[in-house]
Amino acid sequence: MAERGGGPVRPVAQALPACLLSLATAVAALCALPLLGPLFADADWWRGPASAVVLLAVVGAAAQWVRLPAAVAPVLQLVALTAAVTARHAPDAALLGVLPTPAAAKRLIGLVLAGVLDIRTNVIPVPATDGIVLLVTLLLGVLTVSAHLMAVALRVPGVAGAALLSLVAVPLTVHHEGVGRSAFATAAAGFLLLFAVDSAVRAAAWGPRTTPRGGREARGRAAVAAGLWGLGAAGTAAVCVVLALLVPALVPGLASGSVFSLVEQLRAGGRTVTTVDPLTSLRGSLSSHGNRRVLEYHTSDPDPEYLRTHVLDTFDGETWTMSPVEAAAEDRLNGTIPRSPGLSGGSAGTSVTTDVTVSAEVRGMDFLPLPYPSSDVQVTGEWYVDPDTLMVFSPDGEAAGLTYRVTSTASTPDGDALRSAASAASLRVDQRYLDLPPLSAEVARLTEDITADAASPFDQALALQDWFTGGDFTYDLDPPRVPGGTDPLAHFLLDSRTGYCQHFASAMAVMARHLGIPARVAVGYTAGEHVGSDRWTVRESDAHAWPELYFAGYGWLRFEPTPGAGQPNAAPPDYAAAAPERTPAGEPRETAGPEPSTAPERTPAGEPQETAAGEDSRDGERFSADPAADADSVDGGWGAAAFAAAAAVAAALLAVPALVRHLVRALRWQRSRGAAESARAAWSELRDDLVDLGWEWNPAHSPRTVERLLLARGPVADRARAALHRIVAAEEAVRYAPHTPAVPDLAEDCRTVRRALAASSPPLSRVRAVLLPRSLWASRPRRVDARGMQTRGGRGAHRDPHA
Structure with a gap:
């Protein structure tokens, strides 16, 4: 029970700072939410994610109020997040409307997969479908839980703010206008608030304790200290924000509407x-x-x-x-x-x-x-x-x-003149128009079969063009997904035979390079619609891609492999429209014998599309689409990738406390310049190692008492006993001797004692000491009873001078 007067601080006063930090973290997460606003076409997309953040804030604050262990709060928040998304997206399949069941889990997984598909098939701004909203809710929820762990438990609000501000990367990556000023200002304000609250809490903790005498004066000093430190932190963060706004404006090349830009390198100058x-x-x-x-x-x-x-x-x-x-x-x-x-x-x-x-x-x-x-x-x-x-x-x-x-x-140009153009071997053209990664044997064989009867590079180009437009291919903006582990170019040419202009242009350019014809892909618009006299109108649907092939004397010439039914305004130029008599496009594939790679009956063009529609797993091809459009099958590859990503995130979160503890140890030894500082660092390390392993620490005990209690717990190897004695002697010299003698290899002594302490601790305590080191957040003084280091501190405990 809390005591009056000079007793320990009341539980409410102890829990309030952590509660404030928990709420400030949630506010920072809400302030980061407008960063995603430009990506959505619907105005109310934010309600689900925002309500999840509020719920996580309540759960986190409640966990701090009842003073649960730091590792318990994230678990409770993840459970609350799961219940929230279940209640919102699968209430009829859940137990009591909130507890997930196998049926509810299956529905949520289906919504996640549908959300991924919606993102890939829709153009920004995307509609706020249930799948996309669920993805955003899960993303923001996990970020909020991570930020709460770092800001409240580990007390590193800078890292927590960085986790939340990582949302900036989403609009910068996929939206050409980047981040708006108001959204950036709102996110920055949440970041500043988190820093200010953390600074105020730290400053209040450093102020003098309130006593019956002079209580008003003590509270005033604490308030002034909190205000000064809060202003200092806000000022520092404000300077960083101003620099972040000014530097891109002053440095050429940084003020771009999008982080992912296709062109990022420099030629000489300019x-x-x-x-x-x-x-x-x-x-x-x-x-x-x-x-x-x-x-x-x-x-x-x-x-x-x-x-x-x-x-x-x-x-x-x-x-x-x-x-x-x-x-x-x-x-x-x-x-x-x-x-x-x-x-x-x-x-x-x-x-x-x-x-x-x-x-x-x-x-x-x-x-x-x-x-x-x-x-x-x-x-x-x-x-x-x-x-x-x-x-x-x-x-x-x-x-x-x-x-x-x-x-x-x-x-x-005249077709006969193009046939007599210089051979590919004698062309003086940049090598980059001929460079090509190794092709699969199937694609190479198919290319050579199609052009087997062509007498010149120009005839080869016409043979490729006519093969694509000969009726075996289907134009579709939602082509079938590429199965996992399959070469996308081979899948398009041999299996699906379904795609749109960039698939046909990309494939023909690759095949032309394989034949030694310089080739590239052009992107732009078709001629558009003739609306009267000499006037033409070009619309979004006229966007197009086509291959350009190089012929000496004529330069780069356009070809049109896209089937005409797909884009009515697309048509081959006059020099490529009328081809001479030659082997039909389908015959080279039949002469390939039993090779499965060239058989037209292998997979009819329509079947993959119907299968994809049934599975709701359509997507573009990697070799000619944007990288975000490429994935494995929904049932197999994507699930494995999602599981791997979730496992990687979980592993990263688990590794954060261990990395922070390692950083604290490294900085502590790095800052130890003299004999006294090394002795104090060794004593602090001994204290933290004991706390990490779950051994109670009483700062009121003298170094000799600590040594006696540790040795009394069980047998200790001679080497560890000697190392512990050197650490204790160094700490006694710092406290009581006029001069501190230098003790070599105190860091190695600490490692020796740490290993000995771990060997005498239960396995679970050793694992917990690595993954969740308590010394990072254990700040309350503790004491020992007559039997040893086993009880938490209370009345009469004193502060460790090196804590």
């Missing part, structure tokens, strides 16, 4: 231009539920060319990416564009003028849509041209609402 992954943007445009107008243009060409924005020239075995482009002074656009690489004077066509007006609603367009090849672009603002690809881009501006004029060439 500024690197960052842009959202073109394939990710393409998929978002095609999958968008709306069909907004992107641009309008007037042109003198009755059959306009595609409008190209990006060129992807690097294939890593899974996806196509774009080499870095740099805004160098010598490449600033002054109207004239360099000559198209590989284009000779004899192959020039008719000059075409196009006036383009970009919609003011377009966001993030920092590469101009242009017909290829262009020779002149008249545009206002700071724009640059990449001399290798002729892409026109801006490091700072956007094209929204912009009007510009383009002069290009309408070229119609």
Whole structure:
């Protein structure tokens, strides 16, 4: 029972600081929630996650109020989180509406998988489906529990705040506009509040204890100390926040609307231009539920060319990416564009003028849509041209609402002339357009079979194009998922044969490189819809990807392997539309004999799609889609990956206390410069090791008494006995001798005693000492009775001078 007067501090006063820290952690978590706001199309998405955080705050504060062990609070919070999501998403399948049953667990797992699928198949902002809301609730709940453990139990609020602020990475990674000012300010305010409360609690603990005499004065000193320390912490954190806002604005290259940018490297000098992954943007445009107008243009060409924005020239075995482009002074656009690489004077066509007006609603367009090849672009603002690809881009501006004029060439090369173009071996072209990771034997054999009767590189290109458009492939924005452990390119070409433009363009470019034809993938828009006279309209649904192949004298030429039924405005150019008589596209696969890799009957194009629909597990292909669209099957691979991720998170959480204890020990010895400091460090380590193992510590006992009580517990090896005696003698010298003699290897003595103490402790105590070292949060004084170190401190206990 608590005593009056000079007795111990009342339990309410002891529990209140921890309760305040618990509530401050929850407030910080709620303040971080607006960071995810731009990702959702519905305004009420936050209700479920916010209610879960409030529940976790109540449970955490209650655990601190009744003074439960620090390791118990996270367990109770996780149980409460489980009950909350069960009550919200599977109440009819749960016991009493909140206790999970196997049926409820199965439904929750199904919702999680559906949420993952919704994230992959929807464009930001996504609808607040039950699956996505459940994922966000679980994510924020786990982060809140982790932050509570670090801020309240381990008393490291900086690490707790960092865990909550990790939510910043989500919008920065997937949203081109990044984090809004108000959301950032709200999250920063929660971070500051957590620091301020922690500082105030620490300052109040350092103040003088309240006594009957001078109680008002003591309380005043404590309040002043808490206020000063709180202001100091808030000021330090505010400086950090201001620097975080100013540094990106002052350092070129850091002020980007998205952390994941396809271009992050530098060529010699100049500024690197960052842009959202073109394939990710393409998929978002095609999958968008709306069909907004992107641009309008007037042109003198009755059959306009595609409008190209990006060129992807690097294939890593899974996806196509774009080499870095740099805004160098010598490449600033002054109207004239360099000559198209590989284009000779004899192959020039008719000059075409196009006036383009970009919609003011377009966001993030920092590469101009242009017909290829262009020779002149008249545009206002700071724009640059990449001399290798002729892409026109801006490091700072956007094209929204912009009007510009383009002069290009309408070229119609002759097929016979293309057949007589220089061979691939004699081409002078950058090697990056031929680089290719090793292909599977099935894909290589299939490519060679399709083009077996082609007499020239141009005929090979036509054979590939006609094979894709010959009727064996299906256009679908939701192609079947790639089974785990399967090569995505082989799966697309041989099994599913279902995809959309970026799958066909990517596959044809890879196969062309295998044949020695320089190839790359272009991303942009088709010509769009002819709306009258010389006016055309381009919408989101006209977003497109196509392969460009290089032929000497004619440069980079467009091909169209995407089946026409998928995108009506997509059509092959005149030089590739009429192919000569040659082996039909299906026959090379039949001549391959019993090879399963080339048999058209292996898996009909429609069946994988129906299976995927039945399993609700459709997704894009890794080799031509964004990396987030790739995963194993829902029933097998994804579950294993989720389990592995959960196990990794759990292991990381379990390792945090042990890492902090190791850090405390290392810092303690690092700061010990002299003999006295080393002796005090050794004594503090002995105390912490005893507390970690569950042995009670009484700071009122003299070093000699501690030694006697420890040796009385059982037999101790001579080496450990000698090490303990040196630690005790060093501490006595610090306390009582005028000068402290140097004692070598006190750190090694501490390790020897620690091993001896652990050997004489139960196995469970040894495990707990490693995973949950009590010395990190055990701050109450303790005492021993006449039988040894076994009871908790109470009245009469004194503070350890080195605590």
